[in-house]
Amino acid sequence: xxxxxxEIAKSYKGLFPFRLGTTSYIYPAPILPNVMRLAxxxxxxxxxLFESSGKENLPDKAEIRRLRELSTDWKVCYNVHLxxxxxxxxxxxxxxAEGIKVAEKFIERTLPLSPSVYTLHxxxxxxxxxxxxxxxxxxxxxxxxxxxxxxxxxxxxxxSIETLGYPFEWIETIVKExxxxxxxxxxxxxxxxxxxxxxxxxxxxxxxxxHLHGLQEGRDHLGIDKLDGEVFDLLLPYLRHYRGILSxxxxxxxxxRSSLHALEERWKRGSS
Numbered sequence: 001x002x003x004x005x006x007e008i009a010k011s012y013k014g015l016f017p018f019r020l021g022t023t024s025y026i027y028p029a030p031i032l033p034n035v036m037r038l039a040x041x042x043x044x045x046x047x048x049l050f051e052s053s054g055k056e057n058l059p060d061k062a063e064i065r066r067l068r069e070l071s072t073d074w075k076v077c078y079n080v081h082l083x084x085x086x087x088x089x090x091x092x093x094x095x096x097a098e099g100i101k102v103a104e105k106f107i108e109r110t111l112p113l114s115p116s117v118y119t120l121h122x123x124x125x126x127x128x129x130x131x132x133x134x135x136x137x138x139x140x141x142x143x144x145x146x147x148x149x150x151x152x153x154x155x156x157x158x159x160s161i162e163t164l165g166y167p168f169e170w171i172e173t174i175v176k177e178x179x180x181x182x183x184x185x186x187x188x189x190x191x192x193x194x195x196x197x198x199x200x201x202x203x204x205x206x207x208x209x210x211h212l213h214g215l216q217e218g219r220d221h222l223g224i225d226k227l228d229g230e231v232f233d234l235l236l237p238y239l240r241h242y243r244g245i246l247s248x249x250x251x252x253x254x255x256x257r258s259s260l261h262a263l264e265e266r267w268k269r270g271s272s
Contacts, residue, residue: 003029006253008041012260016267018210018239019043019077019116022248026256032063039074044116046247052083052102064112071113079209079245080115082106088145089138090126096145104152111153116245117160117208119183120149122174124166135170143174156180160208165192168203181208187220187249190231200238209245214259223255224248225262236270 005027012020021044024031035045051057059067071078083106086099107118122142124131132138150156156179161171163185175182184207189196214226239246248259 005029005037006257007037008257008260011041012264013041013043013075015264016239016246018242019245020248020263021045021079021245022256022259023048023081023251025251026253031059032066035067035070035076039070039076042076044077044079044245044247046119046249047078047080047110047113047115048251049081049106049110050084052085052106057083058106058109061109064109067113077116078110078113079117079119079247080106080110080113081119082121084121084123085127086121087123087126088149089122089124089132089142091132091134091137091141092126095127096141100145100148103149107149107152107154115158117158117181117183118154119160119162119209121162121164122171124164139171139174142171146174146178150178162211163188163194163199163203167194168199175206182206183209183211185211185249186231186235187211187213187215190227191215191218191220196231197234200235204238204242207242207244209247210242211247211249212259213249221250221255223250223258223262225258227262232266236266240270 021042022038023046024034025048027034027037031047038045049057067078070076083102086102087095088099090096160181160183161175162183165188182203184199184203186196189199212224213220214222214224216222216226248256250256250259
């Protein structure tokens with residue numbers, strides 16, 4: 001018997017000037033059942049492929065075909081968040097080689113979906129949780145790894161690099177030289193107490209996807225109703241001129257439902 005999951009109350013397709021989406025882990029089920037339930041209501045679905053281990057995390061070829069059908073049927077697009085447990089700036093060549101192999105595998109499998117954008121982490125940490133001891137060496141390793149990854153056929157214009165817990169200026173030159181876009185993660189910026197307005201002014205023009213989620217008492221990826229009202233007031237004027245993807249990066253139906261309600265109410269209030 002198929003599990004009965006709650007549904008989104010209304011369609012949000014085309015409601016905003018940007019493309020509104022959320023993650024493929026809203027329901028406690030694999031990717032395909034999530035997409036089947038979300039596709040009628042949103043413009044984009046972020047295929048969250050965070051972990052490189054486990055066959056269930058990467059859709060098989062039959063599932064990819066079905067995802068393509070759903071994209072056509074519901075006019076929904078996908079963006080792909082590549083695994084976060086890869087370390088492309090690691091000083092050890094074998095660690096980088098494994099990360100490159102994983103990234104290539106995930107990109108090649110999902111290319112038939114024609115993703116709007118791939119999101120990649122340039123982790124400052126290694127697989128032991130330690131920060132890179134030499135920033136220049138780390139950046140050189142990132143460049144070498146990225147060149148290898150691009151050989152799998154993905155266009156640089158469809159690759160975004162996510163803002164993490166370190167200043168994005170450290171890698172800004174790399175991003176520009178490869179022709180990548182920016183994934184502006186608002187929650188990460190707030191959690192790291194970085195200058196949100198400064199980042200919006202400096203990077204929004206190069207941003208293809210925004211990850212938006214709330215935070216409370218040091219916990220992020222909560223519903224955006226948990227965001228401070230001042231953050232909304234700062235963000236909304238920028239969003240009115242934004243034409244990329246806004247992904248509500250939460251991982252439960254309740255958090256998505258409260259987020260959609262908060263976004264719509266704030267948007268209407270700002271228009272009145």
